[in-house]
Amino acid sequence: xxxxxxxxxxxxxxxxxxxxxxxxxxxxxxxxxxxxxxxxxxxxxxxxxxxxxxxxxxxxxxxxxxxxxxxxxxxxxxxxxxxxxxxxxxxxxxxxxxxxxxxxxxxxxxxxxxxxxxxxxxxxxxxxxxxxxxxxxxxxxxxxxxxxxxxxx
Ligand code: ZN
Numbered sequence: 001x002x003x004x005x006x007x008x009x010x011x012x013x014x015x016x017x018x019x020x021x022x023x024x025x026x027x028x029x030x031x032x033x034x035x036x037x038x039x040x041x042x043x044x045x046x047x048x049x050x051x052x053x054x055x056x057x058x059x060x061x062x063x064x065x066x067x068x069x070x071x072x073x074x075x076x077x078x079x080x081x082x083x084x085x086x087x088x089x090x091x092x093x094x095x096x097x098x099x100x101x102x103x104x105x106x107x108x109x110x111x112x113x114x115x116x117x118x119x120x121x122x123x124x125x126x127x128x129x130x131x132x133x134x135x136x137x138x139x140x141x142x143x144x145x146x147x148x149x150x151x152x153x
Contacts, residue, residue, distance in 0.1 A: 008116040011073075016065035021075035025056035032143060034061075034136030036128050041067035045136045054078050054086060059133065066117075066126050071133035073113055083141065089114070090134050097121050097130045 030047040041063030048056040057079050059071045074093075078086045092111050097120045120130045 005119060008119055011113065011116045012065060012069040015069035015072040019059075019068055019072040021058045021072065021079070023058050023060065025058045027056065030140040030143075032136045032140030034132050034139070036063070036067065036132045038125065039064055039067065039129050041129055041132050043067065043071050043133050043136050045071070045133065045140050047137070047140055049083070049141070052083050054081055054083070057137075063132070064129055066120065066129040067132050070117060070130045073116070074133045074137065077112060077114055078137070086137070086141070090138060093117070093134055094131060097127050 024046050025048050027048040028046045029049045030045075032045050034043045034045070035041070041061070043059055043061035043063065046058050046060075047054055057075045059075055061068070061071065077089055081089070089111070093114050096111060096114065097117050099121070117130050120126045
């Protein structure tokens, strides 16, 4: 168990130091900004959605290791996925970090690398750091075509 925890922490550390998909894609169809005032995390999500599929996604922002790693891993998880798959991942991730993962409708295997955030639910203050990017992604997808601004407060 502690080995698993160390593995999870090293993945989070890796993504916070070297965020993947950081920047802006060439084409942007959806965009949103998110803010977690409790921790000072700020994130902007850019998506290029074509025919109901996330063709490209990237993010910019500043924040703690958890928020940066969550945005980085999220972009990897949703890239190339259909909007329906993205919605399921969002629900699965939300349950993973806020509640009992055994009740989630999404099988743990489907979450893949997102599982590294399972330890976050032991730290309620950190849950908003981990979910900020996801709420911002959700807002971006729902607020087309204008920009959306969300706050987790
Ligand atoms: Zn944070």
